[in-house]
Amino acid sequence: MREITLSQAVNEALAEEMRRDETVFIIGEDVAEAGTPFKVLSGLVEEFGTDRVVDTPIAEPGFMGLAVGAAMTGTRPVVDLMFGDFIFLVMDQLCNQAAKTHYMSGGKLNVPLVLRTNLGATRRSAAQHSQSLHALVAHIPGLKVALPSSAYEAKGLMKTAIRDNNPVVIFEDKLMYNDKAPVPEEEFLIPFGEANIKREGHDVTLIGTSSMVQVCEKAADILAAEGISAEVIDPRTIVPLDEETLLKSARKTSRVIVVDEGHQSYGITGEIASRINEKAFYHLDAPVLRMGAMDVPVPFSPALEDITVPTPEGVAENARKLMSGEMIHAA
């Protein structure tokens, strides 16, 4: 199968859906000729014109709100938010308007929009351009949240998101735009709420999201060399969450580590760990461990930034502890 970058995969997904459905349009800062700072959208304005690839002033709440109204009245906007950190700017329009409109109207109004943005640290961009804020939106009922872990997922999930009749937020890892993965040439969609078992194992389950899937796979390689068999699972969407697949694996291996790049406290890792604890308790041979980004603003200095995110070595080390039966955090 051919290999393309994550950036190309997103571009293809958008182009295919815009060809298929003329109500789809892209709106955001420097999305047209500039094709975004990451060049993900290069070439789209040439094919679809400035009516459908719409450059906006630097006014995130404004174009987000505009997209909500456009979505309510018959179009399918794809809102481009240059950095995930800017999600704080659009919170009212996203969480008070888009997320609640369908419910508040008793099902009469829909908001079929996609907010595509990014997450991920270690790009030396410091505290306001490096955050992974997907837990914030996953907390709000009415929003779906997808976290592609490779070019394949980036394309399949984006196409599904555009066709979904609800507001969907997609976070791409900005460090993975140039990572290549096999992506079929023929059309495909990845349904929401279906986790992907990246690798089967029987000793410990590593649940990873977005770029942390790669971290888990590398940890699994390290562990395999030591005779520990790790299962790696990518939920792909955290809302909806494929709880069954995660629980099934937890029951099988009886040991689980959840790895996510959002801050560890009050985040995705805690939510998933808690569901496993509630629903697979009698199958657990060790506490479910959370591994998230350190609870500090992302520092600029490379010497500091690198130690704030989970690493394959760190995941492997925790897996070893679970296997050895060592007391973890016991008083």
Add this chain to the structure above:
Amino acid sequence: MSPAKTKTNTEDYLRMYRQMVRIRTFEDNANQLYLSAKMPGLTHMYSGEEAVAVGICEALRVTDKITSTHRGHGHCVAKGADFKEMFCELLGKEEGYCRGKGGSMHIADQSNGNLGANAIVGGSMGIATGSAFTARLLGRDDVTVCFFGDGATAQGLWYEVMNMAALWKLPVIYACENNGYSEYTKTDEIAAGSIVARAEAFGIESHQVDGQDVLAVNALTQKLVERARKGEGPFFIELMTYRYHGHHVGDINREYYRSKEEEQDWKVNRDPIIRFRSWLVEQGIASEEEIEAMNAEIKEDAAAAVEYALHAKYPGANEVDMHVFTDVEHALA
């Protein structure tokens, strides 16, 4: 009163009068429901501002869109909503416009182009602009009117979307109902400079009109709507009006921000319904008897709708996780 056009507009005039009285009657009933503790929550009366909603909405087609505010009952009635479903919604009943999930501050009536009231001040400015964007992108000639109050002019969102609407010539009309008060504070104390000048700064054609004169409001809106349909938008209108009640029902002790004399003056001398009624009689469009009969009929309609809503069913508990997502019947199943 603005000069009459022709007698052929008789039906239009009577409908405008009727709609204003329907709004006033709706609000009187809602006020009573609230005061008698039969209505849960929080509600904001539109009484006094009827000529704004009616003058504007009578210039719109069913397919034209509006976005509304927390003080939204008037817009909803003016855009064609029924009493029964509205009262049901106010009381949280299953037959309400939003199946009881929205309430007073969130009534949406998409069949008449009402994209919904919004409980965030200024919250619908983006939505209205986006609705106009849809019309342009899909080549429809719909116009969208964005209702908001003077208080909302302080929100940054407005300046962001006005900028885009002006850049892209979107068919949207920003209608600022200036009732003189931003919640419990005089507008003078929260708005520096001129409100009209705010829109003019973006190169948007702007007007100020007497919001208690339904014919003036209607005549201006008709012209602007026609031009907006042709791509000459956006426009801004500041409508000078007054709210008879407090910020919300229960805001009774208001003398620290406005006097009873001021309220009386607006109610007696500038009431849009009284003014339009005497004009209708003067012009021979309707007799006092005909008007009284119309008022009585509306009162009866409202009473029947209230009675119906009071006895209507609440939604079943199984509805609580419905409509969270469009394609999932029960989000928590």
Add this chain to the structure above:
Amino acid sequence: MPHEVIMPALGMAQDTGLIVAWHKSPGDEVATGDVLFEVETDKATMEVEAQADGFLTQVRAHAGDEVPVGDVIALIGDTTEAVHTAESPAGSAAATAALPDGNEVIMPALGMAQDTGLIVAWHKAPGDAVAADDILFEVETDKATMEVEAGHDGYVAALLAEAGEDAPVGDLIAIISAAKPDAPVQLSRKGQPAAAAPAPAAEAPPQPAADPVPEKPAGAAKPAAKSETGRILASPKARRLALEQGLDLARLVVAGHPQPYHVSDIEVLKSLPDEGAGTAQAAAARHLVADLPGEGFTAFAAWAAETAGLKDADALLAGLAAASLGRQRAAVAVEGFGETRIYTVPAGPFGAIAEAEPGTPPDLRLRDLRFSRITAVRLGAEDSPVLSVAASGAGLRLTLECAAHQLSAGEAVSLLSNFAGRMEQPLRHLL
């Protein structure tokens, strides 16, 4: 139809309004817009206008009254005649007025997230005298069954829920009066004023039925909580596997295997040599021995027979054994000379010990071997813990055998230690 005049809701957080003055009197003619009365809230005083034309009748609240928002305070009728409506002016007040005065007993909140409690049984009947520390009733929550004391001295004037009924936490369920009530009340919750049920609930679809109250296994009187020190550290899965396979994790403790236990330790547990007579049930046996150099029981029995008329030495043995168990009331089977007698031992003097119905399940068996040739026993666990008493020189050898689920290690040690002390110096323990 008369128009209801209602105490208006004027503020966002207002529950009641104070009527400052009526501007109209009963029988007065009123018109829509007339000022009817003045009401004062925390925020302001406001004049309330009539909303209908007619005559003011049925004025139910007066100047100075504090009235809940939404209550009807008067009617505007078509005539001056007082229209009598079926509606009672204050439904709940009228209904509670029928209840006797006294201290209120409410359904206690026993858990942090508990909404209701199930009344298992009342220990007192209406009219009974009660002391503050008397057990008034037993209540069951999702967590436990608990006895609740009366909390007040006096008489049971009213019981407002029946055994088997659920009552919301905080609800009044009984009244204890200082004086003996003339007409004590017994009501079921269904007999309570309907005011307790919120109106919309009637139209809401039925809630999914709550799980039926789990049946308590017989003899579950054993306290659920174990002391923190006695807790074995093991993973949830290891515990589940041990339970499913009838394995006792305590054997790993005895074998000196380090905690915490995980699934891998279950294999170690399985490989431990069998203990006692081989069945899986017997695997969980406890066996403790105490040797006493001397004994005081013989002299005590003789003294008790002579001075207190307590001539049944077996009853005394049962009494000492039961006291060692540390329960309010216990059934003890005493086996000796080829026959078994079961005694009911309440807390208190030995004179209250009585023989129980044959077939009563004992909490404890006491095997008296003092007059046999047997000096040591290892017979394995039975349906209840067994204390064997055998002669040993001038003293006694006491053996306790039981299954692990009957007594924890700590409880077993405590029982045997207490019993040994009592057999050595019975009088000292009685005092």
